[in-house]
Amino acid sequence: MPPIHAPLSTATTTRRVEFRVWRGDSSGGQFQSYTVEVTEGMVVLDCIHQIQASQASDLAVRWNCKAGKCGSCSAEINGQPRLMCMTRMDTLPDGQPVTVEPMRTFPSIRDLVTDVSWNFRVKKRIKPFKPRKPDNPDGSWTMFQVDVDRVQEFRKCIECFLCQDVCHVLRDHHKHDEFIGPRFLMYSAMLEMNPLDTENRIADLKHHDGIGYCNIGKCCTKVCPEHIGITDNAIIPMKERVVDEFYDPMTRLFRMFKPR
Amino acid sequence: MNALDRCTVHEHDVIVIGAGGAGLRAAIEASAAGVKVGVICKSLLGKAHTVMAEGGMAAAMGNVDDRDNWEVHFADTMRGGQYLNNSIMAERHAKDAPARVRELEAWGAVFDRTKEGKILQRNFGGHRYPRLAHVGDRTGLELIRTLQDHGIHQGIEVFMEMTVVALLKSGGRIAGAIGYDRERGRLRVWKAKAVILATGGLGRAFRITSNSWEGTGDGQALAYHAGAELLDMEFVQFHPTGMVWPPSVRGILVTEGVRGEGGVLRNSEGKRFMFEDIPDAYKAQVATNEEEGWRYVCGDKNALRPPELLTRDHVARCINREVKAGRGSPHGGVFLDIGWIREKLPNASDHIKRKLPSMYHQFKQLAGVDITSETMEVGPTTHYSMGGVAVDGQTQASCVPGLFASGECAAGLHGANRLGGNSLSDLVVFGKLAGEHAARFAKANKAVEVDPAEVEAHVAAIEAPFSRSGGENPYAIHAALQDTMQDLVGIVRTQSEMERALEAIAALHARHAKSSVTGHREYNPGWHTALDVGCMLTISEAITRCAIERKESRGAQFREDFPQKCAECATFNLIAKKAPDGSMEVHRRPLVPTRPDLAAVIEKMK
Ligand SMILES: Cc1cc2nc3c(=O)[nH]c(=O)nc-3n(C[C@H](O)[C@H](O)[C@H](O)COP(=O)(O)OP(=O)(O)OC[C@H]3O[C@@H](n4cnc5c(N)ncnc54)[C@H](O)[C@@H]3O)c2cc1C
Ligand code: SF4
Ligand code: SF4
Ligand code: FES
Numbered sequence: 113m114p115p116i117h118a119p120l121s122t123a124t125t126t127r128r129v130e131f132r133v134w135r136g137d138s139s140g141g142q143f144q145s146y147t148v149e150v151t152e153g154m155v156v157l158d159c160i161h162q163i164q165a166s167q168a169s170d171l172a173v174r175w176n177c178k179a180g181k182c183g184s185c186s187a188e189i190n191g192q193p194r195l196m197c198m199t200r201m202d203t204l205p206d207g208q209p210v211t212v213e214p215m216r217t218f219p220s221i222r223d224l225v226t227d228v229s230w231n232f233r234v235k236k237r238i239k240p241f242k243p244r245k246p247d248n249p250d251g252s253w254t255m256f257q258v259d260v261d262r263v264q265e266f267r268k269c270i271e272c273f274l275c276q277d278v279c280h281v282l283r284d285h286h287k288h289d290e291f292i293g294p295r296f297l298m299y300s301a302m303l304e305m306n307p308l309d310t311e312n313r314i315a316d317l318k319h320h321d322g323i324g325y326c327n328i329g330k331c332c333t334k335v336c337p338e339h340i341g342i343t344d345n346a347i348i349p350m351k352e353r354v355v356d357e358f359y360d361p362m363t364r365l366f367r368m369f370k371p372r
Numbered sequence: 373m374n375a376l377d378r379c380t381v382h383e384h385d386v387i388v389i390g391a392g393g394a395g396l397r398a399a400i401e402a403s404a405a406g407v408k409v410g411v412i413c414k415s416l417l418g419k420a421h422t423v424m425a426e427g428g429m430a431a432a433m434g435n436v437d438d439r440d441n442w443e444v445h446f447a448d449t450m451r452g453g454q455y456l457n458n459s460i461m462a463e464r465h466a467k468d469a470p471a472r473v474r475e476l477e478a479w480g481a482v483f484d485r486t487k488e489g490k491i492l493q494r495n496f497g498g499h500r501y502p503r504l505a506h507v508g509d510r511t512g513l514e515l516i517r518t519l520q521d522h523g524i525h526q527g528i529e530v531f532m533e534m535t536v537v538a539l540l541k542s543g544g545r546i547a548g549a550i551g552y553d554r555e556r557g558r559l560r561v562w563k564a565k566a567v568i569l570a571t572g573g574l575g576r577a578f579r580i581t582s583n584s585w586e587g588t589g590d591g592q593a594l595a596y597h598a599g600a601e602l603l604d605m606e607f608v609q610f611h612p613t614g615m616v617w618p619p620s621v622r623g624i625l626v627t628e629g630v631r632g633e634g635g636v637l638r639n640s641e642g643k644r645f646m647f648e649d650i651p652d653a654y655k656a657q658v659a660t661n662e663e664e665g666w667r668y669v670c671g672d673k674n675a676l677r678p679p680e681l682l683t684r685d686h687v688a689r690c691i692n693r694e695v696k697a698g699r700g701s702p703h704g705g706v707f708l709d710i711g712w713i714r715e716k717l718p719n720a721s722d723h724i725k726r727k728l729p730s731m732y733h734q735f736k737q738l739a740g741v742d743i744t745s746e747t748m749e750v751g752p753t754t755h756y757s758m759g760g761v762a763v764d765g766q767t768q769a770s771c772v773p774g775l776f777a778s779g780e781c782a783a784g785l786h787g788a789n790r791l792g793g794n795s796l797s798d799l800v801v802f803g804k805l806a807g808e809h810a811a812r813f814a815k816a817n818k819a820v821e822v823d824p825a826e827v828e829a830h831v832a833a834i835e836a837p838f839s840r841s842g843g844e845n846p847y848a849i850h851a852a853l854q855d856t857m858q859d860l861v862g863i864v865r866t867q868s869e870m871e872r873a874l875e876a877i878a879a880l881h882a883r884h885a886k887s888s889v890t891g892h893r894e895y896n897p898g899w900h901t902a903l904d905v906g907c908m909l910t911i912s913e914a915i916t917r918c919a920i921e922r923k924e925s926r927g928a929q930f931r932e933d934f935p936q937k938c939a940e941c942a943t944f945n946l947i948a949k950k951a952p953d954g955s956m957e958v959h960r961r962p963l964v965p966t967r968p969d970l971a972a973v974i975e976k977m978k
Contacts, residue, residue: 137894151618151619151620152618152619153617153618153619153620153621153738153739154618154620155620155738158620164847164897164898165845165847165851169845169846169847169889169890169891169896169897169898169901170889170890170891170892170896170897170898170899171897172894172895172896172897173897174415174416175584175585176415176419176420176421176423176424176584176585176586177423177424177584178584178621178624179424179621179624179625179730179734179738180730180733180734180737181423181424181510181512181513181730182415182419182423182424182584183419184415184416184419198737198738200737200738221555221894221895222892222894222895223895225555225895228416229532232416232417232524232532235521235524236524236525240480240521240522240525241479241480241521241522243478243480246478250474251471251474251475251478252474252477252490252491253477254488254489254490255482255485255489256485256489257484257485260482260485263482264482264484264507264508267482267507267513267514267517268510268513270423270513271418303480306480306482
């Protein structure tokens with residue numbers, strides 16, 4: 113039986129591209145050069161795989177879906193935080209070497225793989241979803257699409273941590289102990305805006321999560337591969353709620369009488 | 373130092389191998405039963421294959437069409453599986469799925485809504501009524517994130533980026549598992565009273581696949597070597613619509629949701645070829661013309677479904693036929709067109725982007741195609757394994773005491789062909805069941821000691837690729853296996869080709885035994901591939917042997933030399949098991965009998 117898919121030979125032109133890939137671990141490392149045969153449609157991750165298969169079988173890289181759905185293949189390509197599987201070679205400048213290095217905000221493990229475990233610890237600290245009692249006898253709730261559009265926008269997050277990588281509060285100021293980063297500010301906002309949720313995370317956002325460190329510069333929003341409005345739709349509304357609850361005298365008065 | 377002393381040792385009541393939908397749901401259930409639970413996974417938490425599922429999760433809630441109920445879902449599942457399914461499992465699945473979906477909502481999932489504010493359900497192939505609860509085309513992400521975010525607060529210990537290489541046994545019972553952590557390459561032993569396999573699929577054994585690197589059939593291979601039985605391994609689902617161009621994205625899935633939302637298949641002559649070949653079992657359920665098909669998509673209860681929404685096995689073969697007959701697309705697929713609905717809907721472009729956002733981005737970014745106005749090129753891709761570890765339909769227990777399995781790595785629910793959307797529901801229904809029974813087993817039985825000699829042998833095997841030198845690169849062996857399976861045991865099969873495949877697999881076994889890797893133990897993908905290839909060789913052999921033994925065409929298996937169904941073959945499943953001499957033996961097992969009341973349901977729905 114002939115293969116159902118056209119053989120690779122229908123691919124058009126091949127060009128040779130120099131890759132400069134960071135190799136190393138927590139003790140240090142350097143860029144190493146490789147030459148890759150690039151054909152139509154290839155993405156950066158394909159090139160990394162080609163290097164792995166033919167030149168450096170021990171080159172460490174994370175990936176899973178190859179379709180921008182799992183958020184595993186985050187890296188810095190020509191200095192930009194991006195998903196390797198969604199960065200097409202024909203969108204990068206021709207005739208120049210392509211540099212690929214790990215996310216710099218997180219400790220190195222090896223080559224392109226970083227230690228992102230801090231993110232998992234942070235998430236665990238955030239108060240979990242706590243729904244109101246079901247509306248219907250079968251245990252379900254009545255909710256309308258308009259009420260969940262915003263929450264669904266936030267739930268598109270693939271946890272690639274590119275926004276965490278780019279945020280200067282973490283990257284330059286290393287406030288990992290006091291600041292949870294854009295991903296988790298947005299995660300908290302997602303829970304707060306869920307129409308079913310009964311928990312309150314506003315005090316945590318102010319006192320433990322460091323929302324005040326965010327200067328709403330929107331670097332996080334710019335790199336988000338899911339195009340989530342992290343700053344405008346999540347962080348700013350949460351900042352407003354912090355202000356309402358902690359600085360607005362009326363709210364404060366109200367809080368004195370309303371037990372939590 | 374003896375081998376066991378070189379391993380970091382962990383102790384749990386229940387160990388779950390796999391953190392996809394099935395593994396996480398099992399872990400949550402076992403933990404709720406009050407036992408100490410650990411979960412091991414090869415990737416980071418939340419990245420398992422389940423995250424890629426797109427179209428939705430089947431559950432007869434009847435939110436969109438109130439004629440739906442568990443009986444219809446049950447009958448659809450059995451018909452789709454060509455009646456080789458375990459009817460007890462199909463019954464439980466159909467009955468429990470709605471409650472499992474609602475439970476996800478209670479844990480924070482946010483599904484798309486109907487106008488009345490209920491969970492919205494969409495059409496999918498082989499499902500009589502709109503049945504798939506979904507979130508756009510990223511339902512798997514919603515499922516896994518919900519279970520993950522709920523699970524991390526249940527006191528479950530998670531071992532990320534660790535790979536289990538073998539199960540440990542003692543006195544015929546499961547004693548634990550052994551493997552390594554990817555990060556540092558250190559050896560690990562997990563002692564446990566019960567082990568749940570939830571390792572997912574095996575698509576990576578084929579060249580063109582929708583599966584991620586994790587889908588290497590580990591659980592099936594681990595179970596096989598521990599003495600468990602594999603069931604229905606010949607049934608590998610080739611999803612009809614994978615991307616075919618550009619080459620680097622070949623195989624990546626194009627959700628059936630595209631067809632559920634009105635997408636149609638055309639050949640190079642512009643013809644909707646699916647109307648030309650409608651199987652008898654479905655004649656009464658399929659639209660007679662294009663206009664009726666569209667009305668069905670729009671929710672007209674009196675209209676019948678368009679033929680693009682027939683079962684996957686059939687659609688994949690029709691595409692194959694068109695391509696072979698020279699009526700394919702430029703890159704060897706056919707055309708899938710959703711943009712045509714512009715003729716019917718004023719705001720079609722926005723509608724498509726809202727209903728199929730990740731498909732829109734996937735094509736735009738990876739293929740430079742705007743699906744709201746241009747056609748996609750698609751062709752079959754290796755997608756799902758109906759076969760897997762044989763389990764008891766009431767408990768998910770394998771024949772090895774203490775070993776359970778659920779999710780894609782287990783078998784029984786889907787028979788010869790799985791309906792789209794029936795996997796995500798499978799994960800939570802049977803994940804829960806496995807968790808419950810594994811916890812019960814762990815409470816009822818004392819731990820057994822691991823055998824140091826066994827550990828020693830496994831450690832030697834794990835480290836062997838480093839101790840050899842000058843051998844072949846494991847990537848080359850993997851690629852050769854993928855070619856073998858794709859070309860000789862693919863969508864159309866014959867005896868002679870499959871016999872050649874068996875010879876090739878044997879030769880690859882020999883090459884694999886000599887392969888070597890270089891570099892460090894830390895995060896070394898070459899080494900990891902060397903170990904994964906071992907699993908893929910085992911399950912490839914099982915697939916091929918079972919496919920040879922089933923001398924008929926049914927469901928996902930199409931044999932050119934036996935193009936018809938055979939009545940006798942409708943009476944058994946095939947079992948692959950390790951013989952005492954270490955060779956693989958395949959035998960027939962009569963189907964699990966269908967209770968008369970369930971048989972009556974099937975009859976009623978025919
Ligand atoms: C692109 C795509 C779209 C799909 N869309 C749908 C859909 O719309 N509806 C539907 O119902 N189904 C769909 N499916 C099928 C469905 O997603 C899968 O069958 C299902 O997610 C499998 O889940 P699982 O829990 O069994 O395993 P997986 O999610 O595959 O998880 C397996 C887990 O096991 C771990 N593991 C594997 N081997 C080892 C080992 N040796 N040691 C330690 N850990 C190990 C992995 O790391 C992973 O955590 C789709 C599949 C694909 C590929
Ligand atoms: S907007 Fe705030 S969270 Fe986002 S990158 Fe800037 S400082 Fe960080
Ligand atoms: S918010 Fe966007 S950038 Fe941040 S982790 Fe999620 S998907 Fe990635
Ligand atoms: S591999 Fe999944 S996002 Fe890139």
